Amino acid sequence: MEYTLPDQFNEIQPLAEEWAFADEAARNHKRRASSMAEIQGFYDAMRPQMDSAMTYLNGFKLADTPEEAKTVLYLALMFMEVSTAVEMYQEVDVPESFPAERYNILSPSADHFMTAG
Amino acid sequence: MNAPQTGPANAITARYPELGTGPVSTEAVISPEYFEKEREKIFKKSWLNVGRIDQIPSPGDYMVRDLDILNTSLIIVQGQDSQVRAFHNACPHRGNKVAQGKGNTKGFACGFHGWTFNTEGSLVFVPDEEQFFDFDKGDFCLKAVNCETWNGFVFINVEEQPSETLLEWVGELDRQLDGYPFDDMVCLGEYRAEVKANWKVVIDAFQEAYHVAFVHRRTATGAYTSPETPYCKLSAVELYGRNRRGSVYANPDFTPSPSAAVAFKHGPTFIQAAQADLDKLPVGVNPERTPNWGFDINVIFPNFRFDPGQGFYFADNFLPISVDQTLYEIRLYMPRPRNAGEMISQENTRVLLRDIVREDLNTLETTQEALNTGVMDTIRFSDQEILCRHQYKVVDDIVNS
Numbered sequence: 001m002e003y004t005l006p007d008q009f010n011e012i013q014p015l016a017e018e019w020a021f022a023d024e025a026a027r028n029h030k031r032r033a034s035s036m037a038e039i040q041g042f043y044d045a046m047r048p049q050m051d052s053a054m055t056y057l058n059g060f061k062l063a064d065t066p067e068e069a070k071t072v073l074y075l076a077l078m079f080m081e082v083s084t085a086v087e088m089y090q091e092v093d094v095p096e097s098f099p100a101e102r103y104n105i106l107s108p109s110a111d112h113f114m115t116a117g
Numbered sequence: 118m119n120a121p122q123t124g125p126a127n128a129i130t131a132r133y134p135e136l137g138t139g140p141v142s143t144e145a146v147i148s149p150e151y152f153e154k155e156r157e158k159i160f161k162k163s164w165l166n167v168g169r170i171d172q173i174p175s176p177g178d179y180m181v182r183d184l185d186i187l188n189t190s191l192i193i194v195q196g197q198d199s200q201v202r203a204f205h206n207a208c209p210h211r212g213n214k215v216a217q218g219k220g221n222t223k224g225f226a227c228g229f230h231g232w233t234f235n236t237e238g239s240l241v242f243v244p245d246e247e248q249f250f251d252f253d254k255g256d257f258c259l260k261a262v263n264c265e266t267w268n269g270f271v272f273i274n275v276e277e278q279p280s281e282t283l284l285e286w287v288g289e290l291d292r293q294l295d296g297y298p299f300d301d302m303v304c305l306g307e308y309r310a311e312v313k314a315n316w317k318v319v320i321d322a323f324q325e326a327y328h329v330a331f332v333h334r335r336t337a338t339g340a341y342t343s344p345e346t347p348y349c350k351l352s353a354v355e356l357y358g359r360n361r362r363g364s365v366y367a368n369p370d371f372t373p374s375p376s377a378a379v380a381f382k383h384g385p386t387f388i389q390a391a392q393a394d395l396d397k398l399p400v401g402v403n404p405e406r407t408p409n410w411g412f413d414i415n416v417i418f419p420n421f422r423f424d425p426g427q428g429f430y431f432a433d434n435f436l437p438i439s440v441d442q443t444l445y446e447i448r449l450y451m452p453r454p455r456n457a458g459e460m461i462s463q464e465n466t467r468v469l470l471r472d473i474v475r476e477d478l479n480t481l482e483t484t485q486e487a488l489n490t491g492v493m494d495t496i497r498f499s500d501q502e503i504l505c506r507h508q509y510k511v512v513d514d515i516v517n518s
Contacts, residue, residue: 024306024467050379050461057457065457073457080464083376084472088335095335098310098478106307107467113454 006068008056012049012075015042020074025105027074027081032093032100036085043086046079062114070114077110128500129354133507140495141509143488145516146315152440154516159419160186164265164272164279164286166421166434167193169448170201171269171304172219177236180219181206185444186437187275191262192216192225196236203264203273204238209257225259234259267291268299270423270432287417289357293401294415297425299450306431306449306467312478314485316420316437317508319445322477323422323433324414324504326351326365332480336473340388341411343368351414351501353404359418359511361504364403367411380465383458384451385428387411387466387473394427416504418511428452429466441485447474 003016019042021027031039053076060069085092093100121138124130130138144151167182179194190206192215206214213229216222224241226233233242238259246252263274265283272283284291312319322328329341329349341349351363373381373389381389388411395406402425403410412426423432429451436444449470454460487493498506 028471047375050376051382054379054383054458054461057461060457062454062456062460069457073460076457076461077464080376080380080461080468083374083465084336084468087374087376088472094472094475096479097472097475098312100475102310103471103475103478104309105471106309107305107449108307110460113460 003071004068005071006056008052009049009072012045015045015075016071019078020071021078022070022074022109022111024077024081024107024109027078028100028105030078031081031085034092036090036092039082039085039092043079043082046075050076050079065114070111073110125500129503130500130506133356133503136503136506136510140497141506143491143494143496145509145512146318146485147440147488147491149440151516152315152437155437155512156186158515158518159512160437162274162276162280163419164274164281164283164417165419166270166272166417166432167191167203168271168434169269169304169432170195170266170271173201173271175221177221177223178219179216179222179225179236181214181216184436185439189275190214191273192259193264193271193273194236197223198237200237201264201266201271202236202238203262203271204259205262207260208232209240209260215259232257268294268297270299270421272421288360289355290360290362290401290415290417293355293362293404294399294425295401296399297402297430298452299430301452302430302450303453304448305451305463306471307447308471308474309444309446310478311438312443312445312481313441314443314481315441315488316435316443317512318481318485318488319443319478320416320420320422320435320508321502321505322481324361324363324416324508325502326363327499327501328477328480332476333473336469336476337388339368340371340373341365341367343370346409348501351504352407353413354503356503356507360416361507362401362413362415363504364405364407364413365411366409369408376465377469380462383462385426386462387426387429387469398427414504416508431470441489445478 005013053072173195176195176197176199183190192204192206195201206216208215208227210232213227215225215227224233224235231244235241240254240257263279267283267287326349350366353364355362377386380386412424414424416422420435431449434446451463
């Protein structure tokens with residue numbers, strides 16, 4: 001995994017090593033293993049970067065996404081992962097819900113859509 | 118049957134007098150004897166969805182589906198001739214399973230004695246074959262199960278001679294959905310959970326909108342309710358024989374969260390659909406062409422639901438394990454992302470839908486526990502819960518036939 005982000009994303013470079021995951025299940029696990037303060041900190045750091053991240057990433061064909069850009073993508077996906085915690089619950093996980101450990105996430109990885117075909 | 122003395126004006130249920138308006142017995146969701154009748158009279162005689170063609174997209178792709186309700190394990194495989202078939206996962210020699218999980222293969226080799234079948238089910242190799250008496254390999258194919266597809270959804274039927282084709286089984290819904298871009302979408306989210314509740318109790322949680330203002334008060338209130346419609350409503354309800362549909366209200370004037378607003382710049386989301394092309398939808402998708410629309414609920418009897426929206430649909434299987442246990446599976450489909458911006462946008466829908474479904478499932482196990490005690494012996498459905506009422510009527514008519 002390449003954790004060095006392009007220069008324009010220097011502000012979120014410190015997040016890269018801990019918060020970048022290709023899989024939904026891994027992102028959800030990271031969310032549930034974090035404190036609300038950690039999640040809020042990640043969200044607040046990412047939010048002002050989202051528009052420029054999506055513009056930057058759209059400059060590549062999916063199949064040709066370079067490694068450093070993939071890390072930006074994983075961080076942006078993680079922003080969406082934690083968004084409900086911050087915007088709707090102010091709790092790490094959805095309250096009054098079916099137990100997360102019994103709700104199996106089998107979704108395809110982001111990398112699946114960055115291969116040709 | 119006596120007409121109700123009070124009730125809503127213009128009741129949907131009044132259009133279907135055969136349903137009645139009275140209470141429904143809980144026997145249907147707690148009785149092991151009732152469940153056994155469902156197994157024999159419904160599940161062993163129905164077209165059952167087992168997935169979608171995109172799960173086995175290439176020749177040689179297969180998946181094993183263990184269906185407790187049929188007491189069997191099935192192999193669903195795309196043959197080298199591109200035809201999708203289903204077989205009992207049992208070697209006709211001594212009965213051992215010949216396939217596990219999923220994958221791509223040129224054939225299935227039984228791990229017990231090495232009998233090998235091709236992807237069309239024919240026995241092609243038997244080790245030490247001359248040791249058998251009066252033996253003809255042609256007599257020992259994998260036992261086939263009726264298998265047909267509709268709009269890419271794969272269905273099986275274990276009855277020797279099904280009373281209807283799959284197209285007849287889908288019935289009027291086929292014409293209603295004609296033209297929906299199922300094939301242009303890919304599976305972006307897939308989830309599975311074993312829920313300790315009767316399969317009908319689980320479906321019920323997903324075929325009415327009355328619960329939205331309460332169960333989803335954190336996730337969907339505002340997007341699926343409004344000051345004028347404080348309780349999310351089901352409209353355009355149609356009952357097509359055993360099958361059923363309805364449209365779920367949404368509020369397009371809702372102010373989205375910051376993340377949803379970011380997402381919507383790059384594509385439709387679960388709470389904010391594109392409003393531009395409503396006229397291009399199939400006649401049976403948002404048939405009222407209302408902007409106050411989130412998605413539709415369609416249930417193909419007995420246990421398959423698919424809910425089309427604008428730019429997404431999800432499909433669920435409710436697979437009975439026992440009278441009070443169900444394997445629940447849901448898959449979310451959206452257009453194949455053309456760029457990373459669309460992927461990130463779609464992630465907003467994927468995460469929100471996942472949280473919402475976990476809310477939906479949360480009430481079911483305590484519900485079933487309460488029903489199992491017998492403390493209540495009937496369920497009272499409102500006009501807004503007509504799809505639930507319809508389910509019990511259709512099931513009961515068959516179980517008691």
